[in-house]
Amino acid sequence: MTVGEIKVTLKNKLAELDKLHSRVEEFLKAQGSPQKVLFQLKLALEEVFVNIVNHGYDDDKEHDIQLTLSYEPPELTLIVEDDGVAFDPVHKENPDLSQPLSCRAPGGLGVFLVKWCCDLKYRRDHGKNILTIKKNITHDHDQTSTGDK
């Protein structure tokens, strides 16, 4: 049974990042999410959102990015929908992490981090990217809860 669900609409601009973080935090704290899960989901959503803002659109127009967050114990599901250019993060190649840091080109870690901390599913439907991010909230039993109940 779904115990909580919110929808958030963001414009395709970086200034919306604070809104994204605060809405996600609010929602996850209400579900009693562990601190680490909260951190990783904020991270995942920031990486996905920033990628869409920076690489999703060829025009200068304003676009809506739609987010749905729901919790059906023990699983959190986040769905991100955008009408930008097709981009499948699931099949993006991982960066070479064996290179010394001082010789690496900075950047390019975002999608890799999302794939590390969450389960991803991607589909392209009617000109939209639909990314489903799932995370089991009870994976780690040693975490301190952020919930105040």
Place this chain on the structure above:
Amino acid sequence: MDIIEEKNNDIAVFKLNGSLDSNTSPAFEEKVVAAITDGVAKIIVDFAGLDYISSAGLRVLNLASVKLKPANGNLVLCALQDYVREVFEIAGFDQFLPIVSSMDEAVIKLS
């Protein structure tokens, strides 16, 4: 996001408070790059007050590491929360960058 920059002899210390994300990282990048351009070769970044980092923050530390290389400079990170440290490990940064638990240890590392 709050960045406090201090000098400890020849070491530049950056104390980060809050979130190092896509919006706040450019200000941190500016300060770190300015220090290296001014000839600083030893940098400590104190994460004690930091509760969030994204790839944008990792990118700045990667860049600092690249820019310190010609001068054989050193970058040390200290006082990371466990879940923040985990991101550095997953990204393979900990293999090439000393990550220690306290500021004292970081200073010893650079002396």
